[in-house]
Amino acid sequence: MGVGFNPTDMYAADHIRRVLQTFPGVFSGIGEFTIHKEFVSSKIAGETADLQNRALDRLLDFSAEVGLVVIIHNDMDVPFPKQGAPPAYLDQMKALLKRHPGTTIIWAHTGLGRIVRPIKDHAANLAVILSDPAFKNVYFDMSWAERMLRQERQHQRLMLTVVPRFRLVSELRRQMRHAFGPITLRPIQPE
Numbered sequence: 001m002g003v004g005f006n007p008t009d010m011y012a013a014d015h016i017r018r019v020l021q022t023f024p025g026v027f028s029g030i031g032e033f034t035i036h037k038e039f040v041s042s043k044i045a046g047e048t049a050d051l052q053n054r055a056l057d058r059l060l061d062f063s064a065e066v067g068l069v070v071i072i073h074n075d076m077d078v079p080f081p082k083q084g085a086p087p088a089y090l091d092q093m094k095a096l097l098k099r100h101p102g103t104t105i106i107w108a109h110t111g112l113g114r115i116v117r118p119i120k121d122h123a124a125n126l127a128v129i130l131s132d133p134a135f136k137n138v139y140f141d142m143s144w145a146e147r148m149l150r151q152e153r154q155h156q157r158l159m160l161t162v163v164p165r166f167r168l169v170s171e172l173r174r175q176m177r178h179a180f181g182p183i184t185l186r187p188i189q190p191e
């Protein structure tokens, strides 16, 4: 059973609604789908995936309406950033999360990737988001990220303060037996 959607497609929500009606009770979430991912996102056919794309807003509104959890893979920064430059996508991502307070959103890998490294004070930035009531709909998935963030002592201390919510997400991901992926329908797993 292959069910795909493109997050930049204005009709993605309609497509998902039809599938939900066809398979009631089967799906608890969508994703993980990619917005900015290292060198991958530019390869998505059609419109470029972007955090300010109206189709993405529509998809997140729809997810809130029907109670789907959304897993987004979006890098916090570009690979090999200029030293001292602000993280490329942090502010845009925060704006997106704030636009959708009713949508439960999991930020995959805390915005890290194979090549995308933690930003300066990465864990502290996560802690700021997790402690802000304006982001009470936001969770972080720790796959990939845990190993990278463990390396610094300050990170470790910060991680301890937020670890219950990280654990919750790991459990949530396990419980999400099925979710819409961008290409195929399959159980959620780190990618």
Ligand SMILES: [Zn+2]
Pocket (backbone or CB within 6 Å): 032, 073, 108, 109, 190, 191
């Ligand atoms: Zn991923």
